[in-house]
Amino acid sequence: MxxxxxxxxxxxxxxxxxxxxxxxxxxxxxxxxxxxxxxxxxxxxxxxxxxxxxxxxxxxxxxxxxxxxxxxxxxxxxxxxxxxxxxxxxxxxxxxxxxxxxxxxxxxxxxxxxxxxxxxxxxxxxxxxxxxxxxxxxxxxxxxxxxxxxPLPVEVALDGVDEFLSTCVATTSPWPHDPAVVEYRTIEGQSWTLHLSAAGARVDRLAAPADVSTESTAGELVLTFYGRNPVEALKLDGDRRILDRLVAWEPE
Missing domain, CATH: 1.20.120.450 (dinb family like domain)
Structure with a gap:
């Protein structure tokens, strides 16, 4: 990324x-x-x-x-x-x-x-x-x-969303549940798509139909990623269970 x-x-x-x-x-x-x-x-x-x-x-x-x-x-x-x-x-x-x-x-x-x-x-x-x-x-x-x-500086937060998904989430370890697509949208206008499958977790910036999506400021999203804000602080649309499984997932 x-x-x-x-x-x-x-x-x-x-x-x-x-x-x-x-x-x-x-x-x-x-x-x-x-x-x-x-x-x-x-x-x-x-x-x-x-x-x-x-x-x-x-x-x-x-x-x-x-x-x-x-x-x-x-x-x-x-x-x-x-x-x-x-x-x-x-x-x-x-x-x-x-x-x-x-x-x-x-x-x-x-x-x-x-x-x-x-x-x-x-x-x-x-x-x-x-x-x-x-x-x-x-x-x-x-x-x-x-x-x-x-608040986190905007330039830090926007890069922080991409950095967290690319570094802390993306993996070649198999996703142990049904394939899913998660979209993260920011009020600042940028978005990311996370693809979860048996091939692992991969992130890109291409729009795709999502099973669950979130919307917030980039700063709020980064703080949620790192456990400083609850998931409920984000605007959610779709299957919340996917996010719960993602938070609980411990790739090998």
């Missing part, structure tokens, strides 16, 4: 969303408050997860083509500091390390990824694309924890 965002856009958005995440951490009354969208996590846990993850992916991109992710000893990171000022510096360093690794690799260099059977390539460019979504989603989590979360 193609994206309207070029590689420089992806690096810019990683930086922008990382900055917004740190602003939420800086504004929090304390760091031991629970994150409502991440059960059993505090804001400090969320910060540690985000920082460690950027170090891990920076090491993965720097390692180049591989059959497995790099050993933790190569992540070049330490535990998240407990002091807030030091934590903010650590988060900034982790984001910059990822951006530097991606910029040095460029968009087309191969590297290990967990989505080897999806429609997304195993490249640093695809990693950058997924990282935009991960940082944006956890920025939403942090903002919601300290007050009112801002």
């Amino acid at each position: 193609s994206t309207n965002l070029d590689f420089s856009d992806l690096l810019r958005l990683i930086d922008e969303r990382s900055t917004a995440f740190r602003a939420a951490i800086a504004a929090a009354p304390r760091l031991d408050v629970p994150v409502p969208t991440c059960p059993d996590w505090t804001l400090a846990d969320l910060a540690q997860h985000l920082g460690e993850g950027r170090h891990r992916w920076a090491a993965t991109v720097a390692a180049g083509p591989a059959d497995a992710p790099p050993d933790r000893s190569l992540w070049n990171t330490s535990a998240a500091p407990q002091d807030r000022a030091e934590l903010l510096d650590w988060l900034a360093e982790s984001a910059q390390r990822l951006i530097d690794a991606l910029r040095e690799a460029g968009p087309d260099r191969g590297c290990w990824t967990w989505w080897d059977t999806s429609q997304s390539p195993q490249t640093s460019g695809a990693v950058a694309r997924h990282q935009v979504q991960e940082v944006a989603l956890h920025t939403y989590d942090a903002q919601l924890t300290v007050g009112e979360a801002e």
Whole structure:
């Protein structure tokens, strides 16, 4: 699948969303408050997860083509500091390390990824694309924890629908139910069609008769994909059971 965002856009958005995440951490009354969208996590846990993850992916991109992710000893990171000022510096360093690794690799260099059977390539460019979504989603989590979360930026959300379907849903694992077609429509005017069959799950941008369709803003759809919004928040038409089966599906 193609994206309207070029590689420089992806690096810019990683930086922008990382900055917004740190602003939420800086504004929090304390760091031991629970994150409502991440059960059993505090804001400090969320910060540690985000920082460690950027170090891990920076090491993965720097390692180049591989059959497995790099050993933790190569992540070049330490535990998240407990002091807030030091934590903010650590988060900034982790984001910059990822951006530097991606910029040095460029968009087309191969590297290990967990989505080897999806429609997304195993490249640093695809990693950058997924990282935009991960940082944006956890920025939403942090903002919601300290007050009112801002809507996902439209350019992030529109690319996020395509990225999620291409990376997290598309697979060659057989769909274990009757063949089905799902259409995802956004108020911004873009739509995607997901084909489910014994050949797996494949997504395209071609219109086709759908067994079930959804309509919402792209941001609402991304938040639903990642479990932040209930499916009921979307406008649904057709067989809702297909969506329930899709949410419960665990491809081999």
